[in-house]
Amino acid sequence: MANGRWLLFFCHFLVAVELKALGIGASPGVIRFRKVPLGKRVIASERIVVRNPNPYDSWYRFRLREEKSHPYFEPVPSVEWISIEKESVFAPANGISEGVEVSVCLPEGYEYYNRHYAGTIVVAPAKTGGIGAGIAIIVEIETEPIRIYPYEMKSVPFVYPTYLCASGIDSFYLVNDKYGRAEYEVSRVKDLAKKEEKEFGAYERELFFLYPFNHIAVSVKMKKVLYEIGDEVSKGAIVTVDRVGDDSERGFTKIEKCR
Numbered sequence: 616m617a618n619g620r621w622l623l624f625f626c627h628f629l630v631a632v633e634l635k636a637l638g639i640g641a642s643p644g645v646i647r648f649r650k651v652p653l654g655k656r657v658i659a660s661e662r663i664v665v666r667n668p669n670p671y672d673s674w675y676r677f678r679l680r681e682e683k684s685h686p687y688f689e690p691v692p693s694v695e696w697i698s699i700e701k702e703s704v705f706a707p708a709n710g711i712s713e714g715v716e717v718s719v720c721l722p723e724g725y726e727y728y729n730r731h732y733a734g735t736i737v738v739a740p741a742k743t744g745g746i747g748a749g750i751a752i753i754v755e756i757e758t759e760p761i762r763i764y765p766y767e768m769k770s771v772p773f774v775y776p777t778y779l780c781a782s783g784i785d786s787f788y789l790v791n792d793k794y795g796r797a798e799y800e801v802s803r804v805k806d807l808a809k810k811e812e813k814e815f816g817a818y819e820r821e822l823f824f825l826y827p828f829n830h831i832a833v834s835v836k837m838k839k840v841l842y843e844i845g846d847e848v849s850k851g852a853i854v855t856v857d858r859v860g861d862d863s864e865r866g867f868t869k870i871e872k873c874r
Contacts, residue, residue, distance in 0.1 A: 640666030662714030774866030
């Protein structure tokens, strides 16, 4: 199942510069939003441009849908968080349309910090009848990391956020706030009192792939982004991070069902 999702998304990604199908061209292939602040509207740096390779004028329409094939980003909880400036756009024969603005606005809430969401904008001919076929532009949304920590997080200063969502791929930060290189043991357990049940607790990203590990070193005053692959079965599990050495400490992030 995971391999199928990866192959489906990779087909999208290979044609990210310009997609062409059914007499349609559109760019960019991927619209990226990085460190999006919650509760504020953010406009994409690039606008959608539709190319009409046909010898006649055409109208093209946009519609939003979830993106379920992305290997790292979970489907956006509501496509209403993504806004397109226009419902449709005109492109002359053998020409291009004017640029169409895309923006996002996410609600405020602790559970939306440090999230990775994906949605899809489908571009299709306006006169195909019904839903019709079209080409997809991927919208990637990364929200800002937590900067103001809730009171209960003071006991786990080097791992945040303190909980992740089941049924998806989630990222969390491991911060070395010491004045020297630090080593950590990472595992996933059902009960903090039963360490013998530990499993591989996290994954590191290398290009487009995630690799499991249970031991990691972090340079002085640096942070490391790690990933956890959650599912419904893992709900209630805990990813523990133990700092190895004389000043051993434990941090953790709990896997909860957020939605």
